[in-house]
Amino acid sequence: MDQRDSHIDPDTLAAYAMDALPAGDVAEAGRHLTQCADCQHELAALRAAAALIPYGLATAEPPPELRERILERARQSRDVEIARPLRTEMETRGRRFSWWPRLAPALATVGLIIAFLVGRGWPGGQRPDIAGRPDVRTATLSGQAAGTFVVTPGGREARLSVTGLPPLGGDHVYQLWFLGGAAPISGGTFSVDQDGRASIALSGIAWSPTYTGVAITPEPRGGLPAPSGTIVAHGSF
Amino acid sequence: MTSTATDYRSTLRDEELLALIGQSDELALGVLYDRYGRLVFSIALRITGDRLSAEEITQDVFQIVWQQVGGFRAAAGTIPGWIVGITRHRAIDETRSRRHKARQREVETDETALEQMPDGNGVEQQAVMRGDVRNALSELPTAQRQTIELAYYGGLTCTEIASTLGTSVGTVKTRLRLGLVKLRAIFLPAQEEEER
Numbered sequence: 001m002d003q004r005d006s007h008i009d010p011d012t013l014a015a016y017a018m019d020a021l022p023a024g025d026v027a028e029a030g031r032h033l034t035q036c037a038d039c040q041h042e043l044a045a046l047r048a049a050a051a052l053i054p055y056g057l058a059t060a061e062p063p064p065e066l067r068e069r070i071l072e073r074a075r076q077s078r079d080v081e082i083a084r085p086l087r088t089e090m091e092t093r094g095r096r097f098s099w100w101p102r103l104a105p106a107l108a109t110v111g112l113i114i115a116f117l118v119g120r121g122w123p124g125g126q127r128p129d130i131a132g133r134p135d136v137r138t139a140t141l142s143g144q145a146a147g148t149f150v151v152t153p154g155g156r157e158a159r160l161s162v163t164g165l166p167p168l169g170g171d172h173v174y175q176l177w178f179l180g181g182a183a184p185i186s187g188g189t190f191s192v193d194q195d196g197r198a199s200i201a202l203s204g205i206a207w208s209p210t211y212t213g214v215a216i217t218p219e220p221r222g223g224l225p226a227p228s229g230t231i232v233a234h235g236s237f
Numbered sequence: 238m239t240s241t242a243t244d245y246r247s248t249l250r251d252e253e254l255l256a257l258i259g260q261s262d263e264l265a266l267g268v269l270y271d272r273y274g275r276l277v278f279s280i281a282l283r284i285t286g287d288r289l290s291a292e293e294i295t296q297d298v299f300q301i302v303w304q305q306v307g308g309f310r311a312a313a314g315t316i317p318g319w320i321v322g323i324t325r326h327r328a329i330d331e332t333r334s335r336r337h338k339a340r341q342r343e344v345e346t347d348e349t350a351l352e353q354m355p356d357g358n359g360v361e362q363q364a365v366m367r368g369d370v371r372n373a374l375s376e377l378p379t380a381q382r383q384t385i386e387l388a389y390y391g392g393l394t395c396t397e398i399a400s401t402l403g404t405s406v407g408t409v410k411t412r413l414r415l416g417l418v419k420l421r422a423i424f425l426p427a428q429e430e431e432e433r
Contacts, residue, residue, distance in 0.1 A: 011407070014414035020388040020395050046414075049421035051318045053389045054280045054325075055363065055370040062278040062295060067270055070296055074263045074303045185305055208304075226322070 008032055008039050017046035030230050034218065130157050139214050139235035145196070149176075149214045149235060158187075158202040160214075165192045165232060168218055174198075175219040177227055179234075180212030187214065189223040212236055247271070251316040259306045266303055273317060274299075276363065277324045284328035284390050294331060298324045329392035369423045377416055380404075384412040 008016070008029050015021045016029050033039050130136055131150045141147040147162030160176060168174065168191070176187035185208075192198045213236035217229035246254065246268045257265035277298050281291035301323055374382055380402070387398045395409045402409070 011410035011414045014417050015388075015395050015410045017417065018385070018388040018413050020393065020398065020409075020413060022394050022396055045421060046417050048318075049417040049423075050389065051321055052366065052370050052420050052423060053374075053385065054276060054283070054321055055366045056374040057279045057283050059275050059367070060279040060282045060291070062274055062292065066278075066292055066295060067267060067274065070270055070274075070299045071263050071267050073296060073300055074266050077300070077304065 007036060007042075010042075013039065013043055014046055017043055017050050027230060030228070034229050130159055137237045139237050141214070141216070141233040141235040143216075143231065143233040145216065145233040147233065153209070155208075160187075160190070160198065160200045160202065162192070162199075162216070162233060163195075163197045165196045165198070165216070167192055167194060167196065171221050172218050173221050173223065174216050174232070175223045175227070175229075177215045177217065178208070178211040178213075179215055180208075180210055184215065184227055185211075186223055189219065189221075255306055255316060258303060263303075266299060269302065269320075270299055272363075273320050276317075277320060280321065280324045281328045281331075284325070284392075285332050290331055291328075294324065294328050297327055301327075325389070325392075333392070366423075370420065373419050373423055377419060381412045381416045384409055385416040388413060 012021065012025065012029065016026065021029060033043065130152055131138070131148070133152065136150050136152050139149045141149065141162060145162050145164040147160070147164075149158065149160050151158040165174060173189040173191055175189045177184035178187055188202065190198050190200055213234060215227070215231045215234040217227045217231050219227070219229050246257065246262075246265050249257070249265070249268070251269070251272070254265045254269050258269065274295065278291050278295045281294035281298075282288060285291055285294065298320065302320065374385075377385070384398055384402065387393045387401060388395075391398075393401065395406045395413075398409045399406045
């Protein structure tokens with residue numbers, strides 16, 4: 001499909017909106033959609049129409065006690081530390097480096113420590129690395145990029161280290177997704193440096209031990225609630 | 238379903254409820270359940286055909302909303318669309334799992350893209366929408382409606398639907414489009430009115 005001059009065939013776009021395209025066709029359509037505002041607009045309208053379908057159902061009445069069960073479960077989980085996806089733009093290695101000049105006087109006083117950190121090099125040099133801990137879960141990324149996503153039990157700490165991702169234009173960022181739940185859950189957005197690298201320490205992520213893997217897609221700046229771009233890297237735990 | 242009519246939260250818009258849920262206000266979750274619990278349960282029941290599974294899925298859906306409210310972005314869709322999308326995919330997953338057909342979803346399929354729908358704040362608005370949608374669906378030719386249901390509730394691809402119905406993939410795609418165009422006409426007049 002010519003990404004610039006043609007559009008997705010209307011019947012195919014309707015099937016895409018209904019999640020009814022085979023995987024191979026989805027990938028092709030997805031590539032076009034990332035570049036075509038007209039098709040994105042049409043897709044949004046078709047999806048809005050598709051989302052009306054369940055309103056045609058005869059209403060079924062859930063058991064009265066279900067409401068309380070749901071609220072009780074929420075109350076219980078409120079007391080457990082639940083990670084939430086608070087970070088919308090994750091810290092990149094390049095961004096951290098941009099602070100270094102301002103910290104130069106302080107760095108000078110701890111030169112030995114800095115020398116040690118720099119000496120370790122990317123990707124683990126900026127912060128204490130959790131990768132060596134015995135209880136972490138690790139997903140090795142493959143695809144267009146390579147790297148790892150490492151997370152401690154409960155998701156309190158995590159680190160994404162990735163290389164080989166082409167830098168995106170100003171309107172787009174990469175978005176990390178947690179897979180294995182009912183829907184991919186955003187882990188936040190990030191950018192890479194000019195060499196295509198990012199090494200990111202995450203906290204407060206929307207982590208669940210039921211997740212089976214992670215994926216990275218390019219998305220519009222600010223990220224989306226669900227992936228729309230083609231997956232450029234993924235890995236399983 | 239328990240009424241929370243005396244609670245001020247019941248007068249809030251969905252977006253405001255979500256903000257409270259983000260602050261771990263379970264009463265706001267209760268109001269959201271009052272608005273969409275039946276819809277969620279109905280979808281789950283339609284897809285799984287089993288009340289116990291539908292209850293479990295309904296619980297899961299609202300737990301996901303509770304825990305992952307930060308994952309919703311208004312710019313990319315509406316709250317009922319988000320909830321319906323979670324429900325549908327969770328229920329289809331459950332069905333596939335139960336049938337021992339839990340083929341791992343290809344991450345490339347973008348199956349979980351956010352669904353959008355007109356805002357549905359309020360039970361009354363949902364009732365109106367139900368009437369319109371039922372009318373529109375009832376006017377569809379049987380083959381069109383069947384095709385849409387196999388895709389939406391069955392989670393089948395065009396290829397699978399074509400095989401099931403003994404027709405071509407192209408015909409399946411066309412039926413899906415024609416059905417969506419018919420449904421789209423329901424809210425297009427309202428959108429045009431808003432744009433004036």
